[in-house]
Amino acid sequence: TFNPDGRDTQQDPCDDCNSGFYSDAEGATACLPCSPVSRPCDACTVVPRLQCVRCTTYSSKELIEVAVGRVHTQGLREALRAAILGQSTCDLCPPGTFSVTNTTASPVVQSLAPDTCVECSRGFYADLSGGTSCDACESGTYSRSSAASSCLFCEPGRFSNATAATSCSICTAGYRSSDPYGSASCLPCAAGTYSLAESSTCIDCQPGEYSDAMSSTCTVCPVGYFSSAAGSPNCTACDPGTIADSEGQVICDDCPRGQYQDQSNATLCFECPAGTFSQNPGSAVCALCGWGQYSQNGSFVCDRCPTFPQFTNTTGLLKTSVLDCFAYCEPGSAGYNGVEPCIPCYPGTTSLGTANPEPFSGFCNVDYVHTFAFEGGGIQATVI
Numbered sequence: 001t002f003n004p005d006g007r008d009t010q011q012d013p014c015d016d017c018n019s020g021f022y023s024d025a026e027g028a029t030a031c032l033p034c035s036p037v038s039r040p041c042d043a044c045t046v047v048p049r050l051q052c053v054r055c056t057t058y059s060s061k062e063l064i065e066v067a068v069g070r071v072h073t074q075g076l077r078e079a080l081r082a083a084i085l086g087q088s089t090c091d092l093c094p095p096g097t098f099s100v101t102n103t104t105a106s107p108v109v110q111s112l113a114p115d116t117c118v119e120c121s122r123g124f125y126a127d128l129s130g131g132t133s134c135d136a137c138e139s140g141t142y143s144r145s146s147a148a149s150s151c152l153f154c155e156p157g158r159f160s161n162a163t164a165a166t167s168c169s170i171c172t173a174g175y176r177s178s179d180p181y182g183s184a185s186c187l188p189c190a191a192g193t194y195s196l197a198e199s200s201t202c203i204d205c206q207p208g209e210y211s212d213a214m215s216s217t218c219t220v221c222p223v224g225y226f227s228s229a230a231g232s233p234n235c236t237a238c239d240p241g242t243i244a245d246s247e248g249q250v251i252c253d254d255c256p257r258g259q260y261q262d263q264s265n266a267t268l269c270f271e272c273p274a275g276t277f278s279q280n281p282g283s284a285v286c287a288l289c290g291w292g293q294y295s296q297n298g299s300f301v302c303d304r305c306p307t308f309p310q311f312t313n314t315t316g317l318l319k320t321s322v323l324d325c326f327a328y329c330e331p332g333s334a335g336y337n338g339v340e341p342c343i344p345c346y347p348g349t350t351s352l353g354t355a356n357p358e359p360f361s362g363f364c365n366v367d368y369v370h371t372f373a374f375e376g377g378g379i380q381a382t383v384i
Contacts, residue, residue, distance in 0.1 A: 001014035001015060001016055001017065001023060001028070002014060002015060002017060002023050002028040002029060002030055002031050003015065003028075003029065004029050004030075005029070007027065017031035018031065092129040092130035093117035093126075093129060093130055093131060094117070094129055095126055095127055095128060095129055095131075095149035096119060096120055096125065096126055096146075096147035096148055096149040097117040097118060097119050097120065097126060097131070097147060098117065098118055098120065098126050098131040098132055098133050098134055099116070099117055099118070099130075099131070099132055100116060100118055119146045119147035120134035120143075120146060120147055120148055121134065121146055122143055122144060122145060122146055122148075122166040123136060123137055123142065123143055123163075123164035123165055123166045124136055124137065124143065124148070124164060125137060125143055125148040125149060125150055125151050126148075126149065127149050127150055136163040136164040137151035137160075137163060137164055137165055138151070138163055139160055139161055139162060139163055139165070139184040140153065140154055140159065140160060140179070140182040140183055140184040141153055141154065141160065141165070141182060142154065142160050142165040142166055142167055142168055143166065144166055144167060153181040153182035154168035154177070154181065154182055154183050155168065155181070156177055156180055156181060156199075156200030157170065157171050157176070157177050157197075157198035157199050157200045158170055158171065158177060158183065158198065159171060159177055159178070159183040159184060159185055159186050160183075160184065161184050161185055170197055170198045171183075171186035171195075171197065171198060171199060171200075172186070172197055173195060173196050173197045173199075173216035174188060174189055174194065174195060174214035174215055174216045175187060175188055175189065175195060175199075175214065176189060176195050176199050176200055176201055176202050177199070177200045180200055183200075188213055188214040189202035189211075189213065189214055189215060190202065190213055190233075191210075191211060191212050191213045191215075191233030191234075192204065192205055192210065192211055192231040192232050192233040193205065193211060193215070193231060194211050194215040194216055194217050194218050195216065196216065197216075204230040204231035205218035205227075205230065205231060205232060206218065206230060207227055207228055207229060207230055207232070207250040208220060208221055208226070208227055208248035208249055208250045209221065209227060209232070209248065210227055210232045210233060210234050210235050211233070212233070220247045220248035221235035221244070221247060221248055221249060222235070222247060223244055223245060223246060223247055223267045224237060224238055224243070224244050224264075224265035224266055224267050225237055225238065225244060225249075225265060226238060226244050226249045226250060226251055226252050227250065228250050228251055237264045237265035238252035238264060238265055238266060239252065239264060239284075240261055240262050240263060240264060240266075240284035241254065241255055241260065241261055241282040241283050241284040242254055242255065242261065242266075242282055243255065243261055243266045243267055243268055243269055244265075244267065245267045245268060254281040254282035255269035255278075255281065255282055255283055256269065256281055257278060257279060257280065257281055257283075257300035258271060258272055258277065258278055258298040258299055258300040259271050259272065259278060259283070259298065260272055260278050260283045260284060260285055260286050261284065262284050262285060271297045271298035272286035272295075272297070272298060272299060272300075273286065273297060274294075274295060274296050274297050274299075274320035274321075275288065275289050275294065275295055275317070275318030275319055275320045276288055276289060276295065276299070276318070277289060277295050277299045277300055277301055277302050278300055279300050279301060288317050288318055289302035289317060289318060289319060290302070290317060291313060291314055291316075291317070291337060292304055292305045292312070292313045292314055292325070293305065293314070293319065294314065294319035294320055294321055294322060294324050294325065295319075295320065296320065296321075303322070305322070305324075305325030306322065306325060310327045310328065311327070311328050312325040312326055312327050312328070312339065313325065313326065313328060313337055313338055313339045314326070314337065314339070315335075315336045315337050315339055316336075316337070326339035326340040327339065327340065329342035329343075329351065330342065331350070331351060331352055332344060332345055332350055332351060333345060333351060333364075334351040334363050334364045338351075338363065345364035346364060348366065349364040349365055349366055350364060350365065351363060351364045351365065
């Protein structure tokens with residue numbers, strides 16, 4: 001520095017030497033021109049000190065350290081920046097980079113003169129200008145290239161569960177990413193759903209299908225089973241009276257009239273045997289044909305015995321043919337259920353027989369209308 005009066009006062013402070021000049025003594029009243037060494041002094045040697053410094057022989061650190069003791073003026077600060085960066089002001093490191101401070105220099109120098117801007121490594125980022133370090137990408141994000149100003153979210157179906165990731169991993173089949181974007185993990189698909197690899201959602205199984213947890217596909221329901229709703233975790237057995245005779249059924253089919261099924265998870269129905277019937281679809285059992293009725297295999301209704309040319313009836317249940325129908329006994333005789341074989345009534349009893357062909361009308365009963373005889377202790381009596 002210099003002052004024409006050779007003094008540094010508050011009213012008349014010292015001035016910095018201009019570029020290409022220097023002063024080497026206190027109380028200098030003028031600056032001396034630099035002597036060229038290999039080339040004239042330029043912007044990188046604008047450090048007011050005892051002598052000019054050649055840029056090609058000194059590092060930035062050495063250049064700064066020469067003037068460490070003279071950093072009390074703003075002009076010197078700007079000169080230091082110019083000596084290192086070749087300019088009068090410092091630029092902030094752009095996003096995606098950070099500045100490396102010369103850690104062997106004094107703290108003042110570190111704050112004034114960063115060496116250079118360095119790109120953030122893959123997996124790291126700097127989102128602001130003038131950063132002194134890079135931050136690691138959080139889980140669920142990544143940066144695949146250096147100098148990143150931000151991290152990318154993991155795409156749907158992918159995840160990263162660690163910091164500083166350079167890529168995201170694919171969720172395997174049977175799993176989905178925990179979030180549409182930026183997943184830090186994969187979650188298993190629930191029973192009744194499935195997923196392919198690299199999926200962000202699990203898909204419901206269709207009706208007629210089912211799946212276990214963590215499935216990569218759905219399975220059709222086997223025969224004898226069904227699933228009626230989407231997203232079923234299992235298939236349901238068909239109830240008695242119903243069947244599923246093919247795979248992947250969404251509902252069980254009722255057994256038709258005249259047929260039955262008494263077991264669960266069945267695949268076929270059976271005809272009602274002769275002498276029985278099932279009137280309604282979906283029957284688990286067949287009913288018995290009653291008195292005076294008969295049926296053939298697979299009947300949904302029983303046929304009644306003929307009433308012409310005479311009333312007929314059966315001798316029991318489960319009859320299978322019209323040949324099982326017999327004529328009622330003639331009056332005065334009776335048989336099983338009022339039909340053949342007919343036996344004459346005992347004395348004092350009678351039967352209406354074909355005159356009143358109702359159940360049990362063929363039995364012999366006490367005759368209260370006509371004379372009847374009974375024998376007891378050798379006594380015979382007639383009642384009118």
